[in-house]
Amino acid sequence: MESNQSEARYASHENTFPKLLRANARMRSARPAMRHKDRGYWRTWTWAEVYENVLALAHAFETLGAGYGDKIAIVGGNRPLMYWSISAAQILRAVPVPVYADATPEEMAAVIDDAQIKIAAVHDQEQVDKLIGAADRLPSVKYIVYDEERGLVDYDHTQLKSMKALMKESKALFARDPSVRARLVSSIEAGQGGDTSIMLYTSGTTGRSKGVILSAERSVAAARDTAAFDRLNDRDEVLAYLPCAWVGDHYLNYAQAMVAGICMACPESGETVQQDLREIGPTFYFAPPRVFEGLLTRVMIRMEDASKLKQRMFHYYLGIARKWGEKILNRQNVPLLARLQYAVGEMLVYGPLKNVLGFSRIRVAYTAGEAIGNDLFAFYRSLGINLKQLYGQTEAFLYVTCQPDGAVRSDTVGPPAPNVTIRISDDGEVQFKSPGQFIGYYNDPQKTAETVTEDGFVRTGDAGIFDKDGQLRIIDRAKDVGKLKDGRLFAPKYIENKLKFFPNIKEAVAFGDGREFTTAFINIDLTAVGNWAERNNIIYSSYQELAAHPRVYDMIARNVAEMNAALAAEPMMSGGVIKRFLILHKELDADDGELTRTQKVRRGFVGERYEPLVKALYDGSHEADISTEVTFEDGRRGTISARVRVQDMQDEATTRPLETAA
Amino acid sequence: MSATAAINSADTRAVTNEVLLAVENVTLRFGGVTAINGVSFDIRKGEIRAIIGPNGAGKTSMLNCINGFYHPQEGRITYKGETRQRMRPHVAASQGIARTFQNVALFNGMTTLDNIMTGRTLKMSANIFWQMLRLGPALADEIKHREYCEEIIDFLEIEAIRKTPVGRLPYGLQKRVELARALAMQPDLLLLDEPMAGMNLEEKQDMCRFIIDVNKTFGTTIALIEHDMGVVMDLSDRVVVLEYGRKIADGTPDEVKSDQKVIDAYLGVSH
Numbered sequence A: 001m002e003s004n005q006s007e008a009r010y011a012s013h014e015n016t017f018p019k020l021l022r023a024n025a026r027m028r029s030a031r032p033a034m035r036h037k038d039r040g041y042w043r044t045w046t047w048a049e050v051y052e053n054v055l056a057l058a059h060a061f062e063t064l065g066a067g068y069g070d071k072i073a074i075v076g077g078n079r080p081l082m083y084w085s086i087s088a089a090q091i092l093r094a095v096p097v098p099v100y101a102d103a104t105p106e107e108m109a110a111v112i113d114d115a116q117i118k119i120a121a122v123h124d125q126e127q128v129d130k131l132i133g134a135a136d137r138l139p140s141v142k143y144i145v146y147d148e149e150r151g152l153v154d155y156d157h158t159q160l161k162s163m164k165a166l167m168k169e170s171k172a173l174f175a176r177d178p179s180v181r182a183r184l185v186s187s188i189e190a191g192q193g194g195d196t197s198i199m200l201y202t203s204g205t206t207g208r209s210k211g212v213i214l215s216a217e218r219s220v221a222a223a224r225d226t227a228a229f230d231r232l233n234d235r236d237e238v239l240a241y242l243p244c245a246w247v248g249d250h251y252l253n254y255a256q257a258m259v260a261g262i263c264m265a266c267p268e269s270g271e272t273v274q275q276d277l278r279e280i281g282p283t284f285y286f287a288p289p290r291v292f293e294g295l296l297t298r299v300m301i302r303m304e305d306a307s308k309l310k311q312r313m314f315h316y317y318l319g320i321a322r323k324w325g326e327k328i329l330n331r332q333n334v335p336l337l338a339r340l341q342y343a344v345g346e347m348l349v350y351g352p353l354k355n356v357l358g359f360s361r362i363r364v365a366y367t368a369g370e371a372i373g374n375d376l377f378a379f380y381r382s383l384g385i386n387l388k389q390l391y392g393q394t395e396a397f398l399y400v401t402c403q404p405d406g407a408v409r410s411d412t413v414g415p416p417a418p419n420v421t422i423r424i425s426d427d428g429e430v431q432f433k434s435p436g437q438f439i440g441y442y443n444d445p446q447k448t449a450e451t452v453t454e455d456g457f458v459r460t461g462d463a464g465i466f467d468k469d470g471q472l473r474i475i476d477r478a479k480d481v482g483k484l485k486d487g488r489l490f491a492p493k494y495i496e497n498k499l500k501f502f503p504n505i506k507e508a509v510a511f512g513d514g515r516e517f518t519t520a521f522i523n524i525d526l527t528a529v530g531n532w533a534e535r536n537n538i539i540y541s542s543y544q545e546l547a548a549h550p551r552v553y554d555m556i557a558r559n560v561a562e563m564n565a566a567l568a569a570e571p572m573m574s575g576g577v578i579k580r581f582l583i584l585h586k587e588l589d590a591d592d593g594e595l596t597r598t599q600k601v602r603r604g605f606v607g608e609r610y611e612p613l614v615k616a617l618y619d620g621s622h623e624a625d626i627s628t629e630v631t632f633e634d635g636r637r638g639t640i641s642a643r644v645r646v647q648d649m650q651d652e653a654t655t656r657p658l659e660t661a662a
Numbered sequence B: 001m002s003a004t005a006a007i008n009s010a011d012t013r014a015v016t017n018e019v020l021l022a023v024e025n026v027t028l029r030f031g032g033v034t035a036i037n038g039v040s041f042d043i044r045k046g047e048i049r050a051i052i053g054p055n056g057a058g059k060t061s062m063l064n065c066i067n068g069f070y071h072p073q074e075g076r077i078t079y080k081g082e083t084r085q086r087m088r089p090h091v092a093a094s095q096g097i098a099r100t101f102q103n104v105a106l107f108n109g110m111t112t113l114d115n116i117m118t119g120r121t122l123k124m125s126a127n128i129f130w131q132m133l134r135l136g137p138a139l140a141d142e143i144k145h146r147e148y149c150e151e152i153i154d155f156l157e158i159e160a161i162r163k164t165p166v167g168r169l170p171y172g173l174q175k176r177v178e179l180a181r182a183l184a185m186q187p188d189l190l191l192l193d194e195p196m197a198g199m200n201l202e203e204k205q206d207m208c209r210f211i212i213d214v215n216k217t218f219g220t221t222i223a224l225i226e227h228d229m230g231v232v233m234d235l236s237d238r239v240v241v242l243e244y245g246r247k248i249a250d251g252t253p254d255e256v257k258s259d260q261k262v263i264d265a266y267l268g269v270s271h
Helices: A002-007 A019-027 A049-062 A080-091 A105-116 A125-133 A163-176 A178-190 A214-228 A247-260 A270-280 A289-304 A310-327 A337-358 A372-380 A445-451 A492-500 A528-537 A543-547 A550-568 A571-576 A601-611 A610-617 A650-654 B002-009 B059-066 B091-093 B110-116 B129-133 B135-157 B170-182 B201-218 B229-235 B254-255 B259-267
Strands: A032-038 A039-046 A071-075 A094-099 A117-122 A143-146 A159-163 A196-201 A211-215 A237-241 A265-267 A284-286 A364-367 A387-395 A397-401 A421-424 A429-433 A458-466 A473-479 A505-511 A518-524 A578-584 A623-631 A637-648 B019-030 B033-044 B049-052 B076-081 B080-086 B097-100 B191-192 B219-223 B238-243 B246-251
Touching: A019 A049, A019 A080, A019 A178, A019 A214, A019 A247, A032 A049, A032 A080, A032 A270, A039 A049, A049 A080, A049 A163, A049 A178, A049 A372, A071 A080, A071 A105, A080 A094, A080 A117, A080 A178, A080 A196, A080 A247, A080 A265, A094 A105, A094 B097, A105 A117, A105 A211, A105 A518, A117 A125, A125 A143, A143 A163, A143 A237, A159 A163, A163 A178, A196 A214, A196 A247, A196 B135, A211 A214, A211 B201, A214 A387, A237 A247, A237 A270, A237 A284, A247 A265, A247 A284, A247 A387, A247 A397, A247 B033, A270 A337, A289 A310, A289 A372, A310 A372, A372 A637, A387 A518, A397 A623, A445 A458, A458 A550, A473 A492, A492 A518, A492 A550, A505 A601, A518 A610, A528 A543, A528 A550, A543 B049, A550 A571, A550 A578, A578 A610, A578 B229, A601 A610, A610 A623, A610 A637, A637 A650, B019 B059, B019 B219, B033 B059, B033 B076, B033 B219, B033 B238, B049 B059, B049 B201, B049 B229, B059 B076, B059 B129, B059 B191, B059 B219, B076 B229, B080 B110, B097 B170, B110 B135, B110 B170, B110 B229, B135 B170, B135 B201, B170 B191, B170 B201, B201 B229, B238 B254, B238 B259, B246 B254, B246 B259
Parallel strands: A032 A265, A071 A094, A071 A117, A094 A196, A117 A143, A143 A159, A237 A265, A284 A364, A364 A387, A518 A578, B033 B246, B049 B219, B049 B238, B097 B191, B191 B219
Antiparallel strands: A032 A039, A196 A211, A387 A397, A421 A429, A429 A458, A458 A473, A505 A518, A578 A637, A623 A637, B019 B033, B019 B076, B076 B080, B238 B246
C-alpha cells in the first residue's frame, strides 16, 4: 500500500472531488481522513469510512429529490456532516452552496433565494429556526436536513429530516441491495470536469454578495498546484476552524485535503478551537492576521503575570530569536554560537510557547486577507514557524500569489502562484488568470462581464505594484484610492492598516478623499487597553467609558503621532498624515452592518452612519453628539448615544517619545 | 453509547397526573420562629413546578425539607409513594432527588469536569480498594461515568470550560456547572434554588432553554424557586405561592397571576 501511495500521491486523472474521494478511499483506505472531537474525545474516520458515509448521504439527498444541477445549501460550523454534505452533493452533480452560519435570517434568506436552494443541510436547531422563520419567502426549499437533533424533537418532520437517520436507512438499503450503491458509484464516474463543483458567495465587502461558480476540474487543478508547491501529503493534518462558506476553508481544508490526502480535523465547538489546536497540532495552518495578533496579545498579557525569572528568560530568548530566528528559518549562514543559543531558546521558550499555541508541528502556515504588521509577522517567523503570505480571491478559487519558502516578507504577498499570470493594468489594478479561475457569477452575466476582461483576465479591484524582486504589493482597493484636495494620494486602507498594527487599536476608518486633510475614527482594543487600564488603576464600566477616557485619548494620540512620522517619511504617502481623529463610542460590529462577516470595515456605510462625527472632524468642533441604533446579540434593537471628543494632532507631536499599552 | 441512548429514548415529556411528591401540612420551626406553617402541595411527575414568594416566605426551607436537610416538626412528605418522617440528604440523593443552591456551592479548585463527576459518586460501584488504585473495575466505572458526564457537558454546551477550574469561571457559567452536576445524578426530581439569580438577560435566556430542554429530553420533574416573574410564568406548569410560611395560592401561572392575595403579597397592601 505504501508504494502505491507515493506513486499516486497526486493522482492526475481525477478531475472532480468525488473521483478524488473514491481514489483516496482506495489508495489510503486505512489512513485517517477526518477527525472530530465529540463528547470529549477525538473520533477518527478513515478515507474508506468517509467514502461510505458520503455515499449514504448522497443517496439520502437523492431520495429527497436532489439531482443534477440542484442547489443544496450547507449551513453550519466545521463538522464532518457539513463537509460530507458537500461531497454528497457533488456525487449527485448537484451544487453545494455553503452559507455563513452566523448570517442573520435576512442575509441567509437572500442567499437561499438567490441560489434557489432545494435542500438545506444544516447544523442544528438555530439554523432550522432561521430557515423556518423565513419559509414563506423561500418556496424553493423542499427539505431541511439537520445534523444535531437537540431541541428539534417536537418539530413537524414532514419537511425536516435527520441526516444521521437518513444515512442509516441508506446504509441498510445498500446492504440489502448492493445495486443501489453501485449505481451511485457509477454516477461518480459520470461526473464531468466542467460540472459546477461549488458555488461560494462572496462576503459582500462591496455590496450585495454574489454567487461565484467554480468548476470541478479547475478547482482540482488549482488545489493540485498549491499542494505540490508546499509539498503537502497524507501525513499532514489541518484543523478546519474557519467558516466553511469562505473560500479559504473550502480550498485549504477541503480541496487540498482531497488532492493530497490530508487529514482534516473538526473542532469540538467554536469556543474550543484553541484547545483543539493544541491537541491536534496541525502541520498546515491558516489564520487571518487578526488571529495571530490576538494570540500575541494574549501571550504578552500572560507574560506580564509570570514570575520575574520567567519574564527575563522570555525576553532574553525572544531577543535572540529576533536576531537569528528568521535567518535560521531561511537557511542563511548563521554562526554556530548563535545556533546553539537559539537551540537553548527552543528548548526553554520557543518550544513550550509553540506547544501552548498548538503550533509545534507546523510545516507551512499562511496568513492573508489583511496586511500584517512587520513586528507581528517577524515574531512568529523568529520562533521557527514557517509563516508565509498569500493573496487570493474567491474568483481565483483562492491563490493568486503566494510566497515560496525562503523568500518571505511582511510587506508583500509574494510572486504569482504556480500557473497564475498577473498583470497590472494602466490604472494600477491587479488582474490575473489562474488555473482555479471562476466560471462566472451566478445569474449575473453583467457583473461577470464587468469583472472579466475581454482577453480573459479577472479584475481584482485591488491596486498593487510589483517590487523589484517580483513580489506583489497590495496597496488598497482600487476604487478606494482617492486624492486629497491638493492632489496628494489618499489610500485609506494603507493608513488604517498602519494604525491597526498598534496593539491598542483594533479598528480604524480613515477619511480624506476630496477633503483638505486626512482624519480617522478609531476603535480601541478592549483586551489590550483594558489590561493597561487595570494596571494603571483606571476604572471603567463599559467600552464606551474606557474609549472616552482622556488618558486613553493621550495614548492613542501618541500612536497616531508615531504613524504620522512614518508616513511623512514615505514620499507617496504623505497625504495620509492624520490631522484629527476621534475614538468611537462603540465597537464596529458585523451585526450592525459596519463590518462584513469576514470582519472588514464597510467604510462607506460607516461614513454615512456616523455622518455627524465625520462632519465634526472637518468643521473644527471639539465634540459631537451621536446616537446610533445597534443590534444586540439576541436580536433586540436599541440605541447608544454618546458625546464623542475630537482630538487635534499637533505637528510637533510626531517627535514625542512613545509609550505603548503593552 | 448507552448514555446517548438513554438521553434520546426519553423523547417527549409527559406531564402526568401521577403525584411524584406530596407535601402535607408541613410545619417547620426554628425555636420560636415558624418558617413553614402547615403547607400542603404536590409535584406531579414530569412537570415544572415553581415555588414563589417574597423574601423570607420559606421557599428555600421548603426545598431543604424536601431533600431531607431539614426535618419538619409536623406533617408528612410522600415521595414516590413512600411516606417518611425523617430523611437524610444522602438518602434523598440516592432516591433521585438532586438540587442546586441559591449561592453556588461548587468545589472551586476542581475543574468543571471533576465537579460534574462528583455528581456520579453515588452511582460508582467499584470498592475503595480499586478506587484507590484507579484500575480494573474502578477504571471501567470511571470511563462509563465520564461518558455520561460528557453527554451533559455537550447538552449544556460547556465543552470549552471542561478543564477550567470552576473558581475562575464567571457566575453565570458556575450556575450552569452546578446544574450539570445535579443532572449527572440522573435525578427524577430536580430542585433548583434561584437558578437565574444574578444573571444577565442573555444568561437567563440560556438557562431557561436548558431548564426546558432538561424537562423535555430527560423527562425530569423540576421544582424551582425563582424571583423573576417573567421566567416563572413562562417556564412553569403550576405555581405555588408562599408568604410568611403559609401557602396563599396554588395553580397555573394564569390563575396565580390574577389571584388577589398574590397581588397583595407582591405589591403590598394598605392597612
